[in-house]
Amino acid sequence: MTKWLPRIDHTEGPMYQALADAIERDVFAGTLQPGVRLPTHRDLADGLGVNVTTITRGYAEAERRGLVSGTVGRGTFIAADAATPSSMVSFEPHSPGLIEMGLVTPIARQDPDLGEALRRLARRRDPDAFLRYTDPRGLPKHREAGAVLAGVYGMPAKAEDVLVCAGSQHALTCCFMSLFNPGDRVAACALTYPGLKSLSAMLGFRLCSVAMDEQGMLPEALDAACRRLGIRGLYLMPHMHNPTTACMGAKRRAAIAETAARHGLRIVEDDAYSLYATDRSSPVSSMAPERSIFIAGTSKIMGGGLRVAYAVAGRELRDDMARGILNSVWMTPTLNAEIVSEWVMNGKPEQIMERRRQSLQERHAMVRDILHGQRMARQETSPYVWWELPGSWTGQALESAARQAGINIFGAGKFAVGEAPAPRCARLSLTGATDRDEFERGLSLLKDLVSREP
Incomplete structure (x- = not known):
């Protein structure tokens, strides 16, 4: 002390x-x-x-x-990130020529044809229907599409289980605004999605750090935190954990679900990147559906600017979630939901993800070739890698030095929860660079940067 x-x-x-x-x-x-x-x-x-x-x-x-x-x-x-802004996005304009290797966005030019979708909508007899107020939960056909996409994620759902939200961040906001009170404690991995940290600061719930390993959150650590701190909720990204790419095996998922049930936790599962993986296990929410909200997002798959996500909510939680949507945006814009839902029903997510996975395999090969010898955690088609930095580099030092060199990258401090010092790591996005040439240039600059002491 x-x-x-x-x-x-x-x-x-x-x-x-x-x-x-x-x-x-x-x-x-x-x-x-x-x-x-x-x-x-x-x-x-x-x-x-x-x-x-x-x-x-x-x-x-x-x-x-x-x-x-x-x-x-x-x-x-x-706190581990006390001097580190948790926001992933700066309101300051990017410097000209800045290479984006921090934000994870879908690789450009692989989205469905928006123009064709708009032309098809314009030919409808009732386009004015999209100008009217509707049920905050979403139109029935849009909720049906949400159930279909949840099934692609591995989460069984019926249309009645689904609420249509204005993107995954909006779904998270509605979850924590509606299901928890200021001061409530919510368990999360010791490294977690920065958007959750921002919500915690804004809404007043308290994030509690839970130890993790190469499979993500440790059930015994969650149990200990529940006994000691009176945890009420649990936030999970079990398949392609952000930022470490850790993947929970089936036994670990069952143990986490059992621990959550024993302590009466409400589960918020936001496995935003799981569709990038070639093999997937059942969501933890599928093992405790009545006490869970599973978010099936579309922004990391297709049409991020349309801001549509589907929340699969247990029966006890649906009305609270619907009130959250009503009190925040009243309803997700039905025009956006119509476009995305048609794409879902036409099988676009699976088609697009196949192309994205192929592109990511190429970029992973570039990382291996240019940053040869660097220690990194990754999955075969993950859109980011978790870089264990060499020498005396820290995530914060690399983030600062990289920006001076014209690269945006995120150090571990942005993801850290609790008081433990952030590991000497950084998350390297494989999707932010606009093309292969820009990505290769960024990797070469980073290689040169870390070859020197900070």
Whole structure:
């Protein structure tokens, strides 16, 4: 435990906010490093000459800002990603010529023909139907398409189980806005999707880090967290885990489902990249359908700009999810849902994913050739690899140096949950570069970059 005693600036605002400001200032100055344990509430209260309640509120405000992680019985620690923005997207414009190797987007020019779809819709007798309000859950035929796509993901579903959402991020927002309350604890892998971290900060639920291995989340670690912390929910990406590409075997999935059932957890399963794999196991949600929401997204498959996803919800959860859709966008735009649903019913997802997998195999070969000897976790057709960085490189150092070299890449800090320091890794996207030449140029620049010390 550090003997840190902050300098509290004189302010007209509450003392607890000044304490949170001091933590934030010292985190970004490097005085407080990830994983450092802060003084106990009592010790810091005595050192500053204030009451314990002020320290408690200050630490809570720092946790709300994503600066610290508090664990009952262990103390308060500086969060692994305290100085790392979790957002995957910057509102600042990209520098001209910046090579995108951070964001995972479908490889360009492999989507279905949108023009043909729009021409077909324009020939309909009732195109004005798409201008009207509809059921927030989605039109019956769109929900039927959602059930078909869920089946492609391996999740059995009927149309009545499905709600149509405006993209997977919207589905996640509705899940956590509707099914959990501020302060509720939700378990996630120690490395997880940054969009979940952003939602946690925005909606006030608390993410709890659970240890993982090469198959993803450890059932015994989840069980221990539930016993110690009173977990209410569980977030999973079991097939092609983001960012590590870990894949849960069938036995591990069954053990996770059993642990979740024993502790009464609500499961949110967002296996956004599972269709990139050549072989798939049954979703964890299929083993506990009444307490689960499975998100069958389309943005990583086709037509990401149309923003359509299908949420398969257990009977007890459907009405809450429908209210979440109603209270956020009222309904997913039916014109978008019509286009995507027709593509689904015509078998476009399977056709497109076959082409995407072929392209990714070519890019994996380029990674092996150019970054030969580098240690990376990958699946044969994963759209990203998890790079164990050489020498003294850290993810944050590579992210910064790569950007100066004209490359956007994401260090491990963006994905870290809890107080444990982020591993010295980075996620390298294989799909963001516009073509093979740009991708090859980016790999060559990265090879040259890591051959030197940071």
